[in-house]
Amino acid sequence: MxxxxxxxxxxxxxxxxxxxxxxxxxxxxxxxxxxxxxLLATGGLGPSTTRVRNTGGKLAVTDGPFTETKELIGGxxxxxxxxxxxAIEWAKRFRKIVGDGDSIVQEVFGG
Amino acid sequence: MTDLETQRAIDAVWRIESPKLIAGLxxxxxDVGLAQDLAQDALVAALEQWPESGVPAKPGAWLMAxxxxxxxxxxxxxERLERKHQEIGREMEVQEGQQEGDDLLxxxxxxxxxxxxxxxxxxxxxxxxxxxxxxxxxxxxLVPVSTIAQRIVRAKRTLTxxxxxxxxxxxxxxxxxxxxxxxxxxxxxxxxxxxTAGDDLIRSGLCExxxxxxxxxxxxxxxxxxxxxxxxxxxxxxxxxRARVGPSGEMILLLDQDRGRWDQxxxxxxxxxxxxxxxxxxxxxxxxxxxxIAACHARARTATATDWARxxxxxxxxxxxxxxxxxxxxxxxxVGMAFGPAAGLELVDxxxxxPSLKTYHFLPSVRGDLLAKLGxxxxxxxxxxxxxxxxxxxxxxxxxxxxxxxxxxxxxAS
Numbered sequence: 001m002x003x004x005x006x007x008x009x010x011x012x013x014x015x016x017x018x019x020x021x022x023x024x025x026x027x028x029x030x031x032x033x034x035x036x037x038x039l040l041a042t043g044g045l046g047p048s049t050t051r052v053r054n055t056g057g058k059l060a061v062t063d064g065p066f067t068e069t070k071e072l073i074g075g076x077x078x079x080x081x082x083x084x085x086x087a088i089e090w091a092k093r094f095r096k097i098v099g100d101g102d103s104i105v106q107e108v109f110g111g
Numbered sequence: 112m113t114d115l116e117t118q119r120a121i122d123a124v125w126r127i128e129s130p131k132l133i134a135g136l137x138x139x140x141x142d143v144g145l146a147q148d149l150a151q152d153a154l155v156a157a158l159e160q161w162p163e164s165g166v167p168a169k170p171g172a173w174l175m176a177x178x179x180x181x182x183x184x185x186x187x188x189x190e191r192l193e194r195k196h197q198e199i200g201r202e203m204e205v206q207e208g209q210q211e212g213d214d215l216l217x218x219x220x221x222x223x224x225x226x227x228x229x230x231x232x233x234x235x236x237x238x239x240x241x242x243x244x245x246x247x248x249x250x251x252x253l254v255p256v257s258t259i260a261q262r263i264v265r266a267k268r269t270l271t272x273x274x275x276x277x278x279x280x281x282x283x284x285x286x287x288x289x290x291x292x293x294x295x296x297x298x299x300x301x302x303x304x305x306x307t308a309g310d311d312l313i314r315s316g317l318c319e320x321x322x323x324x325x326x327x328x329x330x331x332x333x334x335x336x337x338x339x340x341x342x343x344x345x346x347x348x349x350x351x352x353r354a355r356v357g358p359s360g361e362m363i364l365l366l367d368q369d370r371g372r373w374d375q376x377x378x379x380x381x382x383x384x385x386x387x388x389x390x391x392x393x394x395x396x397x398x399x400x401x402x403x404i405a406a407c408h409a410r411a412r413t414a415t416a417t418d419w420a421r422x423x424x425x426x427x428x429x430x431x432x433x434x435x436x437x438x439x440x441x442x443x444x445x446v447g448m449a450f451g452p453a454a455g456l457e458l459v460d461x462x463x464x465x466p467s468l469k470t471y472h473f474l475p476s477v478r479g480d481l482l483a484k485l486g487x488x489x490x491x492x493x494x495x496x497x498x499x500x501x502x503x504x505x506x507x508x509x510x511x512x513x514x515x516x517x518x519x520x521x522x523x524a525s
Contacts, residue, residue, distance in 0.1 A: 001319075034326075034330060035212070035327065035330040035331075036127065036323075036327065037322070037323035037324065037325070037326030037327040037330070038323065040376060040380070041376060078376075080319060080322070080323070081126075082126055082242075082316075082319075083119075083122070083123060083126070085119040085120060085122060085123035086123040086126050086127065088120075088123065089120065089123040089124060089127060090127075096168070110353065
């Protein structure tokens with residue numbers, strides 16, 4: 001089973017830059033997921049977002065950040081594991097390292 | 112957390128931690144069966160305590176500490192093991208972090224030891240290193256649970272009685288032992304790959320289990336080109352799994368597959384692994400050669416764009432390295448594509464009397480295909496019918512009978 005793990009947050013507020021220690025720990029964690037054979041792909045996300053909306057066939061393009069929604073921030077990981085619970089366990093381990101905030105775990109079909 | 116949630120969380124922790132746990136314990140007690148029992152004891156303790164106390168911050172370390180305590184308890188009770196006690200004390204001092212990977216690699220070598228029958232190696236590896244339950248293994252291999260349970264018990268006993276050392280082999284032994292590990296992983300992969308969509312998920316899940324084991328092994332033995340070769344082969348083959356089966360469950364042959372359905376992520380991973388294998392230098396091994404052949408297909412945007420001449424050359428190298436009638440047959444297919452059906456048929460005809468291919472449905476199926484392309488439809492029909500009678504796979508049979516019917520109408524395409 002494949003799951004997408006990503007972090008969400010408020011993109012309108014500048015967040016504190018990660019400490020060198022956190023960067024190191026996240027690096028170690030990424031290595032661990034690679035060694036465990038579960039990490040298929042991972043990447044960081046740029047700060048600026050653009051929304052493309054279709055309203056009755058009329059397309060509108062708006063630049064973010066958007067105050068009304070929590071945006072996908074930071075980065076994502078695509079993992080292959082045995083169960084949703086296992087995906088959640090990896091998300092917990094990641095969340096312990098990076099501290100307060102949300103990580104979302106979502107199953108990916110096909111792809 | 113509810114009890115059920117905690118139990119699921121424990122299950123997930125177990126999947127992640129138990130191979131490392133069993134590996135670390137095997138180093139300490141030098142007995143893979145005892146190590147597994149101790150790990151199981153720790154799991155039972157977790158199931159009892161975590162619903163009350165919550166899942167600890169470092170669940171892996173908790174399980175290891177608990178299992179070590181159980182180890183000491185058991186050893187105190189068991190005087191026969193007393194002599195081992197001091198040695199074990201020393202082993203426990205060893206820093207865990209650095210050891211972890213080495214232990215896991217040693218456990219892989221033990222589980223795939225040539226002293227065990229191939230099916231025992233597969234069962235033990237899935238049990239210890241992929242954290243599958245005995246029931247899951249039995250369902251995946253379509254055999255009774257008791258058969259798998261016995262296979263595992265006997266395997267552990269054999270390893271204990273033979274005093275198989277817990278080590279990474281070196282020198283000339285390494286190649287032989289490593290090839291046994293690779294063979295086990297590839298067996299697991301193929302078992303999953305032969306299960307078609309709609310079959311039991313546990314069965315097709317074997318592909319993922321094998322890929323995970325392969326990726327782990329690539330991290331543990333990064334300098335071994337054949338490990339990367341096998342990973343590349345599995346990633347590329349797995350990339351086609353969705354395209355192999357049509358909407359009503361029928362098999363779709365490689366050249367007829369909708370390449371848009373190939374998983375480009377897995378292809379990219381496979382090509383990267385192949386590049387690592389090739390960069391490590393030396394003559395390409397059998398897995399790397401097979402991966403290179405798979406890569407020729409993966410790189411071709413359309414079936415007609417396939418570099419068949421290169422595939423023929425790769426099969427030449429493979430035939431030299433691992434001569435077999437099956438490789439010759441595959442080579443004949445490639446020759447047929449590269450240099451025309453008559454050239455392919457000539458090679459296939461030379462294989463007709465080959466005893467090892469006598470019941471192999473792929474031989475008449477390939478021959479039928481080449482004959483059809485040459486417009487010899489009556490002969491083609493007979494070959495497709497013969498192949499249909501030989502295959503064990505219902506969906507493949509369907510496909511072959513379709514082709515037989517097409518031949519009797521004088522049509523070449525499937």
